[in-house]
Amino acid sequence: MSIVYRLPFHESFVMVWVDIPKGSGVDMKIVQFVTRMDVLGGAQIHVRDLSIGLANDGCEVIVIALGKGPITEELTDHGISFVPLNHLVHGINPFHDLRAVFEIRRLLKTIKPNLLAIHSSKAGIIGRIAGKTLGIPTVFTAHGWAFTEGVPERKRKLYLTIEKIVGKFSRAIITVSKYDYNLALKHNVIPGSKMKVIHNGIPDVPHIKRSKPEKHPPKLMMVARFAFPKDHLLLLKALERLQALEWELDFVGDGPMRKEVETYSSHYTFSDRIRFLGDRGDVADLAVQSQVCILTTKLEGLPLSIIEGMRSGIPVIATDVGGVSEMVEDNVNGYLVPKDDIDILADRLKMLILNPNLREQMGRRSRQKYEAGFSFEGMLEDTFSYYRMLMQSNGK
Incomplete structure (x- = not known):
């Protein structure tokens, strides 16, 4: 009726x-x-x-x-x-x-x-x-x-x-x-x-939409609005140090700072490895193609983008602010990075980019954490x- x-x-x-x-x-x-x-x-x-x-x-x-x-x-x-x-x-x-x-x-x-x-x-x-x-x-x-x-x-x-x-x-x-x-x-x-x-x-996805975190070279994914408090530029600066390694990056989201970040990334010689996908309703499908979930930010509550990464079974690298540590256990299902710390961020990215077995182990634990506390x-x-x-x- x-x-x-x-x-x-x-x-x-x-x-x-x-x-x-x-x-x-x-x-x-x-x-x-x-x-x-x-x-x-x-x-x-x-x-x-x-x-x-x-x-x-x-x-x-x-x-x-x-x-x-x-x-x-x-x-x-x-x-x-x-x-x-x-x-x-x-x-x-x-x-x-x-x-x-x-x-x-x-x-x-x-x-x-x-x-x-x-x-x-x-x-x-x-x-x-x-x-x-x-x-x-x-x-x-x-x-x-x-x-x-x-x-x-x-x-x-x-x-x-x-x-x-x-x-x-x-x-x-x-x-x-x-x-x-x-x-x-x-x-x-x-x-x-x-x-x-x-x-x-967040709602679960079929098993077919789980990632293969050990796949190499890895695709990195950051799902975040291009606006304060998210810090896309920090991630780009960290990846600049790792440009000799094999990786790709997907930015998912839109917002007032998107143009600035796009312009900044265009000056890199590795800009062809970075995709700006805008707002998407198929994050689960994008996550299944990814091997690492990243969130660099100034402050946070309990971001859904991290739960989306955990759901798909991939490791997470995220800034240690707000409730992030309640989802990401450092050196267990990913890494916690101090705010604005480009050195530690680059180091943790390098570890996961170079180690498929570590990605697989941490990804499995991410999925377990999702099932246990974030369904x-x-x-x-x-x-x-x-x-x-x-x-x-x-x-x-």
């Missing part, structure tokens, strides 16, 4: 259709709110996968965000309604932020969800205010705090102050890493009793259970 919502936007109205599979039964009505859906990033992929999983479990899911893109089309294909917001902006803007609060309140009053689930910092602030004032059970998933180490000092202090204020009336927070859980405790953002760690998880089924079950607990305890 189908349900129609008439949702007010300014002086006009939008008709939203929610297709519900026959016989599934609507167990819960959940609004997933994320700041943006016009970019392809970890939070957006998480919201997509989680929404589809919840819908398959019988929930009615409505996603609201700024902007449209390929992911919103995927949601629609799965019968999940998407409502674009008019007043939400990415940066802090008191005028637009206040209008966004009222816009979201109007939406929530019309939809009447059993639960409001929020993702990303900006949505986390506005959504928690709206949810609190309407008495709707609300949970915020922190995909890496905006006040984490590595964020510019002025922005870090501003967001820490805001999070402490909003934390006083936050109902519950999911952190995607133990690192972020401990960071919130350290800064007295919210009591530990109101937080729960649920590691990100989609485990993440969905833990999240669904936490959602239920919050609804059942609402007002108690």
Whole structure:
């Protein structure tokens, strides 16, 4: 069957259709709110996968965000309604932020969800205010705090102050890493009793889509948006030292810094070994052709790109920031590299490029770690259970 919502936007109205599979039964009505859906990033992929999983479990899911893109089309294909917001902006803007609060309140009053689930910092602030004032059970998933180490000092202090204020009336927070859980405790953002760690998880792939990490010469893959905090240039500078070795590199992703990185790489004599593939929906297929997963970055929460590498069974070389060490065990399923350390990065790359047997051993352990702690089924079950607990305890 189908349900129609008439949702007010300014002086006009939008008709939203929610297709519900026959016989599934609507167990819960959940609004997933994320700041943006016009970019392809970890939070957006998480919201997509989680929404589809919840819908398959019988929930009615409505996603609201700024902007449209390929992911919103995927949601629609799965019968999940998407409502674009008019007043939400990415940066802090008191005028637009206040209008966004009222816009979201109007939406929530019309939809009447059993639960409001929020993702990303900006949505986390506005959504928690709206949810609190309407008495709707609300949970915020922190995909890496905006006040984490590595964020510019002025922005870090501003967001820490805001999070402490909003934390006083936050109902519950999911952190995607133990690192972020401990960071919130350290800064007295919210009591530990109101937080729960649920590691990100992604759907598995058939065995045929597992990599052969021992294949030589190796193909290196970095899946990351070309924007802060990712550090593509550091990887290129490290590979410059290894240009005499056999390797290829795929950059997967898009963003405002892509042109700069492309221009920089074009000056290398080995530029023909580097491919810029843009945003791709077939990362699993690209990973099966790769032998090493790399992520060089300034800061991080619990990046999905590393889990994608682990899922495909390849070793990971990543900057040791945020929750990365909860996925990559140094010298076990890959290597942890100190931030901005080009010497260690080049050394670890060389070790894996030259040693197919080591890649095979570490890749096997990566796959084991994925199965043990980062499966989609485990993440969905833990999240669904936490959602239920919050609804059942609402007002108690």
